[in-house]
Amino acid sequence: MDIDAIKRDYDIFTRDESLIYLDSCATSLTPRIVTAKLLEYYNSYNANIARGAYKASTKATEEFEMSRKVVANFLNAQLEEVVFTSGTTASLNMIAHGLTSQISNTDNIVVTAMEHHANFIPWQQLCEHTHADFRVAPITDDGLLDTDQLLELIDENTKILALTHVSNVLGTINPIKELTQKVRAKNQNTLIVVDAAQSVAHMKLDVADVDCDFLAFSMHKLFGPTGVGVLYGKKEHLEKLTPIFTGGEMIQEVTTACTTFRELPHRLEAGTPHIAGVIASQEAIAYAKSFGFEKIREHEKELLTYCTNNLVENFGDDIKIFGPCDISLRSGAISFTLKNHHPHDIATILDDKKNVAIRAGQHCAMPLHLETLKTNATARVSFSVYNTKADIDAFIDGLKKVDEILS
Amino acid sequence: MDLYQEEILEHYHHPQNSGKLNNPTHERCANNPTCGDKICVTIDVINDVINDINFEGEGCAISQAATSMVTDKIKGDTVENALAITRDDIIDILGIEVGIGRIRCALLGIETIQKALEYGKIKK
Numbered sequence: 001m002d003i004d005a006i007k008r009d010y011d012i013f014t015r016d017e018s019l020i021y022l023d024s025c026a027t028s029l030t031p032r033i034v035t036a037k038l039l040e041y042y043n044s045y046n047a048n049i050a051r052g053a054y055k056a057s058t059k060a061t062e063e064f065e066m067s068r069k070v071v072a073n074f075l076n077a078q079l080e081e082v083v084f085t086s087g088t089t090a091s092l093n094m095i096a097h098g099l100t101s102q103i104s105n106t107d108n109i110v111v112t113a114m115e116h117h118a119n120f121i122p123w124q125q126l127c128e129h130t131h132a133d134f135r136v137a138p139i140t141d142d143g144l145l146d147t148d149q150l151l152e153l154i155d156e157n158t159k160i161l162a163l164t165h166v167s168n169v170l171g172t173i174n175p176i177k178e179l180t181q182k183v184r185a186k187n188q189n190t191l192i193v194v195d196a197a198q199s200v201a202h203m204k205l206d207v208a209d210v211d212c213d214f215l216a217f218s219m220h221k222l223f224g225p226t227g228v229g230v231l232y233g234k235k236e237h238l239e240k241l242t243p244i245f246t247g248g249e250m251i252q253e254v255t256t257a258c259t260t261f262r263e264l265p266h267r268l269e270a271g272t273p274h275i276a277g278v279i280a281s282q283e284a285i286a287y288a289k290s291f292g293f294e295k296i297r298e299h300e301k302e303l304l305t306y307c308t309n310n311l312v313e314n315f316g317d318d319i320k321i322f323g324p325c326d327i328s329l330r331s332g333a334i335s336f337t338l339k340n341h342h343p344h345d346i347a348t349i350l351d352d353k354k355n356v357a358i359r360a361g362q363h364c365a366m367p368l369h370l371e372t373l374k375t376n377a378t379a380r381v382s383f384s385v386y387n388t389k390a391d392i393d394a395f396i397d398g399l400k401k402v403d404e405i406l407s
Numbered sequence: 408m409d410l411y412q413e414e415i416l417e418h419y420h421h422p423q424n425s426g427k428l429n430n431p432t433h434e435r436c437a438n439n440p441t442c443g444d445k446i447c448v449t450i451d452v453i454n455d456v457i458n459d460i461n462f463e464g465e466g467c468a469i470s471q472a473a474t475s476m477v478t479d480k481i482k483g484d485t486v487e488n489a490l491a492i493t494r495d496d497i498i499d500i501l502g503i504e505v506g507i508g509r510i511r512c513a514l515l516g517i518e519t520i521q522k523a524l525e526y527g528k529i530k531k
Contacts, residue, residue: 342467344442344512348410361442369443376443376465405411406419406468 001291001299003388009033009287010386020356020391025168025333025363025382027220028201031287034223037280049275050249050266063279068265070282074289075215076206077232080264084278087229088197089118091216092162094231094268095193096122098241099160100130107159108133112145112174113372114167117364119195119216123162132159139372143170143323147179154183158190165199169365169378170323171304171330173199177210184211191237197221201384202300202331204293213237219277224284228277231268238264245270291385300332303383307334307392314396315403322373333382335363338399341406343379349405354398356391410503411468418472423479426461432531435523436464439515444470446519448478450527455486460520467512469505474516476500486524492517 007013009031012021021029041063047056049064072082085091103109109123113136127134137150145163154161161183166173180192193214196205200217207215214237219228233241243250243261247270252260261267288296304327311319315338322335338346343360350356359380362369369375381395431449438445444466451459460478464471477500481489497513498505505513 342442342444342465344444344467344509345411345469348469348509352410362440366440366443376445405416 001295001385003386006386011035013386016355018355020354020394022356022358022381022383022387022391022395024201024221024384024387025198025380026359027226028223028384029386030220030225030284031223033283033287034225034280037283038225038276041276041279048272060275060279063282064273064275067278067282070285071230074205074285075230075232076208078235081207081232081235081238083231083233083238083265083268084273085216085229085231086227086274087218087220088195088216089229091229091231092118092193092195093122094244095214095216095233095241096126097244099191100126101242102240103130103132103159105131107157108135108153108155109160109162110135110137110150110153110158111161112137112150112163113139114143114145114170114172114368115162115164115365116168116195116197117366118197119162119164119193120367123160133157136367137163139170139172142325143167143172144329145172145174145179147175147182150179151182151186154186154190156187158183158187160191160193162193162195164195164197165205166196166202166331167323167365167368168198168333169335169363169368169373169380171333171335172324173203173329173331176212180211198331198333201288201296202293203297207232219281219284222284223287224281225274225277227274228281235264238268241268243268243270247271296385299385300383301327303387303389303392304330304332304334306389307381307383307395310392310396311336311399314400318403322375322378332384333380335378335380337375337378338403339407341402343377345406346379346399346402349402350395350398353401354394356395356398358395410505410509412503415468415472415501415503418475419468422462422471422475424461424475424482425463427463428459428461431461432529433523433527434529435519435527437515437519437522439466439470439511441511442467442470444512444515446470446474446515448474448516448519448523450520450523452486452524457481457484457486457489462516462519466515469501469509470512470515473497473501473513474519477517477520481520490521490524492521 045056045059049061191213194212196217201222215232220226250270347360428449433450436447446464448462
């Protein structure tokens with residue numbers, strides 16, 4: 001990959017040439033073709049969708065539905081199985097709340113210890129409200145999902161298994177397809193919900209192949225705009241999902257006595273969505289596809305290896321890296337601690353001294369940090385197509401400076 | 408201006424009033440969920456004056472230094488004055504610009520102290 005050319009796809013690097021952005025797990029940068037598409041909507045066919053009888057509204061509706069086609073094709077899903085939301089969090093909450101009436105106090109719901117809050121709290125809340133049993137599958141010392149223990153938690157009363165495809169802290173890639181098969185062998189009715197927030201920009205997703213029941217991700221981690229998410233669900237399950245948002249555009253007929261809802265996917269898309277964002281999402285997906293996920297993965301592995309080796313060479317036992325050592329089992333994130341320097345101080349000094357942007361804190365994964373990793377916070381670097389080995393060199397230099405200041 | 412001034416680092420490495428009072432009249436713990444910082448304070452109030460104050464916890468340089476500095480400032484002063492300390496006062500005490508990304512770190516200590524004084528009275 002020609003990274004110099006890739007960097008030129010982003011206006012942010014033109015404005016700030018020295019920027020070293022190592023926080024793509026939080027949000028990816030947005031290439032010009034995506035921001036241009038956002039503007040195209042506002043400047044050329046700014047109208048609400050699915051309700052105007054004039055040219056701009058028709059064009060906006062066509063572009064909006066084109067994005068649905070692009071997403072469906074990207075996921076290998078059916079058109080009506082793709083619902084646009086405001087993000088992963090909204091998608092997961094819509095599933096959890098929408099399934100409430102199907103859960104009873106004799107059921108149980110299984111999640112994992114490596115979940116981000118967005119795929120943890122909705123299920124914990126659902127169990128609180130329905131008095132179902134909330135079960136958390138542990139992880140191993142290497143930061144891998146303990147699949148044996150997870151399977152032990154699955155029984156005939158397991159209604160839902162919600163798990164992340166890739167951990168936002170450990171980088172661990174979970175073997176979703178294999179797990180789906182094993183879980184189905186134990187209970188074919190367990191609904192499998194996949195949080196793909198951290199995998200969508202890094203590996204090919206094929207919902208038909210994986211055979212999950214629901215899947216959620218945000219476009220802003222895939223070169224797209226913030227405020228747009230996708231909720232994928234198998235048609236049979238989406239049809240049974242109670243819409244938690246009701247209102248305009250999702251109805252068939254409304255009388256003072258009762259309301260009937262529209263067909264999928266519209267019944268789950270109440271109100272005016274982020275039209276420009278959804279439209280621009282087609283460009284974001286095209287952009288990701290232009291590299292190909294094999295190339296993206298290859299590049300990511302190279303950076304992971306280079307960064308890990310450099311951290312260990314330069315800081316030895318002072319650096320603690322969380323997550324699996326085997327690069328083939330992890331995606332593009334490295335969470336670490338350096339001596340007892342607080343991650344927030346590390347991040348601030350890297351920004352101040354080297355213009356290096358990294359994440360610090362608990363990364364919205366408090367149970368994982370406090371209960372499993374037994375650490376208050378970690379610092380995290382994460383990579384995307386625009387990162388180079390030189391970025392990592394600058395980060396390592398900065399980390400030496402951090403150590404100098406704080407020691 | 409550089410966030411990591413000599414004085415701040417000095418307070419971070421050698422915090423004042425560190426520890427836990429044996430027989431406090433007020434106590435409180437609080438955390439900052441974005442960074443995982445946690446601070447517990449114990450205070451001894453006699454006749455509405457802060458006779459002694461200690462704090463312990465884990466946190467970043469900014470939160471630890473700010474807490475250390477503010478405990479120094481309020482020790483011996485009245486409860487009323489401690490409760491009147493504002494965000495701007497903390498920035499003055501630190502002597503640096505603290506951006507929106509780190510202001511919660513800087514305020515964790517004083518907020519915990521003020522909550523301890525207001526709601527953390529130990530029943531004896």
